[in-house]
Amino acid sequence: MAGPAATGAAPPTLPVLPDEATERVLASGLLPELAHAFGGPFHFLLPEAFDTNLRGMREALASAGVEGFVYFAKKANKAAVFAERAAAGGAGVDVASVGELCEALGHGVRGEHLVVTGPAKDPALLDLAVRHGALIAVDALDELDALVALADGGPGGRIRPARILLRCLPPGQPHSRFGLSEPELATALDRCVRAGGALRTEGFSFHLSGYALQPRADLAARLVGLCLAARVRGLEASRISIGGGLPVSYTDAESWRGFLAEQHSGHYHAAKTFHTGDFYPYHSPVAGAEALAALLATRPEGHGQPLSRLLSDSGVLLLLEPGRALLHQAGATVFRVQGVKERAGYRILTVDGTSLSLSEQWFNSEYLPDPVLLPQTPGAERGTFPASVGAATCLESDLLTWRKIPFPSRPRTGDLLVYPNTAGYQMDSNESPFHDLPLPPKVVMDRTGLPRPRWRLDRHFT
Numbered sequence: 001m002a003g004p005a006a007t008g009a010a011p012p013t014l015p016v017l018p019d020e021a022t023e024r025v026l027a028s029g030l031l032p033e034l035a036h037a038f039g040g041p042f043h044f045l046l047p048e049a050f051d052t053n054l055r056g057m058r059e060a061l062a063s064a065g066v067e068g069f070v071y072f073a074k075k076a077n078k079a080a081v082f083a084e085r086a087a088a089g090g091a092g093v094d095v096a097s098v099g100e101l102c103e104a105l106g107h108g109v110r111g112e113h114l115v116v117t118g119p120a121k122d123p124a125l126l127d128l129a130v131r132h133g134a135l136i137a138v139d140a141l142d143e144l145d146a147l148v149a150l151a152d153g154g155p156g157g158r159i160r161p162a163r164i165l166l167r168c169l170p171p172g173q174p175h176s177r178f179g180l181s182e183p184e185l186a187t188a189l190d191r192c193v194r195a196g197g198a199l200r201t202e203g204f205s206f207h208l209s210g211y212a213l214q215p216r217a218d219l220a221a222r223l224v225g226l227c228l229a230a231r232v233r234g235l236e237a238s239r240i241s242i243g244g245g246l247p248v249s250y251t252d253a254e255s256w257r258g259f260l261a262e263q264h265s266g267h268y269h270a271a272k273t274f275h276t277g278d279f280y281p282y283h284s285p286v287a288g289a290e291a292l293a294a295l296l297a298t299r300p301e302g303h304g305q306p307l308s309r310l311l312s313d314s315g316v317l318l319l320l321e322p323g324r325a326l327l328h329q330a331g332a333t334v335f336r337v338q339g340v341k342e343r344a345g346y347r348i349l350t351v352d353g354t355s356l357s358l359s360e361q362w363f364n365s366e367y368l369p370d371p372v373l374l375p376q377t378p379g380a381e382r383g384t385f386p387a388s389v390g391a392a393t394c395l396e397s398d399l400l401t402w403r404k405i406p407f408p409s410r411p412r413t414g415d416l417l418v419y420p421n422t423a424g425y426q427m428d429s430n431e432s433p434f435h436d437l438p439l440p441p442k443v444v445m446d447r448t449g450l451p452r453p454r455w456r457l458d459r460h461f462t
């Protein structure tokens with residue numbers, strides 16, 4: 001077995017799948033100009049990739065003969081442009097706070113195309129959701145009661161019926177803090193029947209952690225059954241939401257297998273160990289729209305037909321709430337190397353940002369796809385130069401990458417370091433102005449087919 005003594009061998013790489021638009025931006029010469037203009041790290045967004053991903057999912061639904069509707073899970077990225085693209089592409093947005101709801105409305109998404117998820121929702125959020133005709137995934141009995149009271153009206157009388165889904169606690173994930181247990185679901189259904197016109201009980205929902213298809217197909221089939229039973233009691237029950245969790249492939253199968261087999265603590269700064277089970281699965285045999293197609297073709301346990309048939313035969317509309325999968329290849333993050341320090345057998349680069357711009361550290365994990373080093377002065381020495389990447393902060397553990405990345409040229413101060421494919425969760429979930437460092441701005445790039453892409457800020461500041 002290789003151990004920390006094997007420092008002579010180069011640590012493993014994890015190359016990303018090729019992406020033309022990203023490569024063209026890297027080759028365009030725009031990134032050094034923007035780094036100069038902003039004087040700090042920044043993100044660039046590729047909304048055309050979002051459009052492509054969305055189109056792929058809608059096509060997967062259509063070719064399986066399934067009527068469906070896609071909501072973009074907004075928590076995966078805060079940029080305004082993705083809400084705009086969702087609206088333009090005929091999708092809705094999944095929101096979980098007043099802020100997200102207002103952002104989505106303000107960027108063109110109609111209230112009826114919002115789904116409101118999250119536990120124990122703020123009364124102000126429920127109020128706005130009902131007024132705007134958003135669909136609300138009810139997570140608890142007290143929330144259901146609050147909605148009935150709200151829809152039945154305060155001083156001004158009834159606002160309008162609250163459109164709801166009942167969120168189910170997945171039987172396979174009984175320790176989840178989300179969703180209604182079976183007895184709670186039975187009580188909720190009784191209350192829905194009793195609530196009459198205050199509620200429109202449109203169906204049921206779930207969100208599973210993990211990325212396996214079979215448990216999603218099984219639970220979806222269960223929810224179709226719940227719809228049929230609820231209809232007998234006079235409830236609408238016309239749709240189910242299967243939440244998010246469509247997997248994304250960042251790298252090819254062989255690289256991922258090789259990486260997992262080879263990596264050991266000697267490959268990380270300070271001999272840090274990560275549990276491989278905590279890493280995001282950076283390769284999936286099917287991903288994105290293909291994973292959706294595979295899910296629809298999956299035969300739920302105890303059924304003779306694929307999920308797609310079950311849905312169409314029951315007249316049940318399929319809702320989904322992908323976040324990460326809609327953002328595949330939709331952006332990247334650019335840092336500047338501020339300093340290079342030599343250590344035994346590797347170096348530590350310090351960049352001009354923090355690990356808060358790469359959220360995996362939040363999960364005792366790290367973002368593994370290889371960043372690209374863009375030398376900014378000619379004559380960089382070629383070879384293999386392993387380096388870890390530290391942040392511009394005074395915290396010992398603030399590393400963007402503990403892994404010793406084997407760079408193909410000697411990293412130098414002033415070089416740019418581009419972390420690819422960061423739009424899904426890696427970009428801004430955890431960002432804060434720690435140390436009074438400014439938040440990295442977001443630059444929207446389009447017309448990436450031209451030699452020089454066009455860019456603008458995601459938001460226009462006044």
Ligand SMILES: *Cc1c(COP(=O)(O)O)cnc(C)c1O
Pocket residue numbers: 073075076094117118206207243244245246321322323324325
């Ligand atoms: C986080 C979340 C999603 C999005 O999950 P992805 O893995 O990004 O697709 C969808 N629905 C709910 C309820 C969520 O909490």
